[in-house]
Amino acid sequence: MSAEKLELTERLELIAKMMAEGRRSTRQWGWTFVLWGVAYLVATAWSTWGRSAWAWPVTMVAAAVLSGVIATRITRGHPKTIFGRAIGPVWIAMGSALMIVLICLAVSGRYNANVFVAIIGTMVGTAHATSAMILKWKAQFLCAAVWIAAAVAACFGSEKVAGIAFLGATFLGQIVFGIYAMIIESREQRRQGAANA
Amino acid sequence: MPEMPELNPVIHGKLRLALLSLLSGVDEAEFTWLRERTGSTDGNLGAQLMKLEEAGYVAMKKRFVLRKPQTLYRMTEKGRAALTEYVSALKELLGNAVISG
Numbered sequence: 001m002s003a004e005k006l007e008l009t010e011r012l013e014l015i016a017k018m019m020a021e022g023r024r025s026t027r028q029w030g031w032t033f034v035l036w037g038v039a040y041l042v043a044t045a046w047s048t049w050g051r052s053a054w055a056w057p058v059t060m061v062a063a064a065v066l067s068g069v070i071a072t073r074i075t076r077g078h079p080k081t082i083f084g085r086a087i088g089p090v091w092i093a094m095g096s097a098l099m100i101v102l103i104c105l106a107v108s109g110r111y112n113a114n115v116f117v118a119i120i121g122t123m124v125g126t127a128h129a130t131s132a133m134i135l136k137w138k139a140q141f142l143c144a145a146v147w148i149a150a151a152v153a154a155c156f157g158s159e160k161v162a163g164i165a166f167l168g169a170t171f172l173g174q175i176v177f178g179i180y181a182m183i184i185e186s187r188e189q190r191r192q193g194a195a196n197a
Numbered sequence: 198m199p200e201m202p203e204l205n206p207v208i209h210g211k212l213r214l215a216l217l218s219l220l221s222g223v224d225e226a227e228f229t230w231l232r233e234r235t236g237s238t239d240g241n242l243g244a245q246l247m248k249l250e251e252a253g254y255v256a257m258k259k260r261f262v263l264r265k266p267q268t269l270y271r272m273t274e275k276g277r278a279a280l281t282e283y284v285s286a287l288k289e290l291l292g293n294a295v296i297s298g
Contacts (some may be wrong), residue, residue, distance in 0.1 A: 008291050011214060018218035021234060051227060079223035079230060 021081075030181030032067055037174025039063035039118075044167070052161025053111075057103045064095065087131050094127040112130060114154045114195065117162040128173065139180060146173040203288035205250045205279055212237055212245045217272065217280050220255060246270060254278035254279055 039059050046055035101119060105111050125147030132140035150169035152164035209212055215235050220226060232242050249255040254276030258269050272280075 005291060008287055011209070011211075012284075012287055012291065013220045014211065014215055015280075018215050018234070019222050021219055021222060079226040081223050083222070085224070 028078075028185055030071065030178045031184060033174045033178030033181065035070075035178075036063055037170050039175065039179060040170045041167070042164075046169075047097070053106050053109070056106050057099075060099050060102065083134060086134050090127050090130045094123050100125050113159045114157075114162045117154035117166045118151045121147045121149075121154060124169075124173070125151060135196060139177065142195070143173040143177045154196075202289050204286055204290070205283050207248065207254065208279060210245065210248075210285045212241065214268075214283075215278060216245060217254060220270060220272040221277065221280055223271075225258075225269045227233060228268040228270070231270065249276070251280075252276075255275055271284075 025131050039062070043056045043059035046052060046059065098120065102116075105116065125144045128147060129144035131137070132144055147169050150165035150173075153165035157165065208217060214237060214265065216231060219231060219234055228242070228246075231237075231246075235242065237245075245256060246257070250257055252275075253273060255270050256273050258271075260267050260269065
């Protein structure tokens with residue numbers, strides 16, 4: 001390749017790299033997946049062994065408040081990206097709708113493990129799928145598939161199957177995926193630090 | 198022989214190109230964020246941003262947050278159009294073979 005073409009190719013690569021910053025910024029949110037995954041597990045354990053109707057509403061409200069506080073601190077000084085503006089509302093709308101429905105299920109006493117897992121699986125799976133399509137991120141597509149598979153399993157399986165599907169989806173689709181996103185982000189940060197040095 | 202497109206000299210500088218590309222993906226960005234992302238020095242960054250501002254590709258505003266001054270930059274419509282045009286010209290110059298590779 002001639003020196004001129006090489007230089008032009010470098011320019012194109014520079015544009016792609018800088019534009020990818022917007023996509024990268026969304027990976028800063030890996031911690032939220034881990035936090036909500038842990039919150040699901042805490043609420044499940046509390047409702048199973050503590051047998052409290054308030055286990056889910058209390059845990060979810062606590063997780064929402066904690067997410068808000070941490071997010072405010074993390075995003076200080078960071079610009080709003082176009083990707084973030086597209087994806088953020090999807091998760092906020094999903095979370096709000098899910099919280100209202102789950103609180104209603106808990107308060108009305110019409111709690112049914114299969115319906116519960118089917119609702120969570122569908123909504124979280126849809127949010128993951130939307131994010132994955134916007135970001136063109138294969139790992140998040142897998143998360144969406146895991147959550148939707150859990151919802152389908154809850155539709156056809158027994159209560160025990162629904163419970164196992166939910167725990168599996170929480171572990172893989174929230175905790176493992178969140179840790180993976182955090183690892184990628186910290187690797188990118190190190191790479192950028194080395195490039196800027 | 199078809200005429201080859203010319204690359205916009207204001208955008209062609211590496212740091213200015215990086216800045217415009219960065220600003221294309223955000224609403225507005227602080228000077229410190231741009232410095233962190235590009236690894237540039239304050240002086241050089243300020244000079245290049247001023248050139249982009251003079252060309253009408255970026256707009257600058259200052260504000261105070263908790264009594265600390267903040268300088269924010271955003272890409273203008275003119276800047277977005279110029280970057281799009283630059284990328285098209287670059288692709289045309291490189292040819293489809295290199296782009297798809």
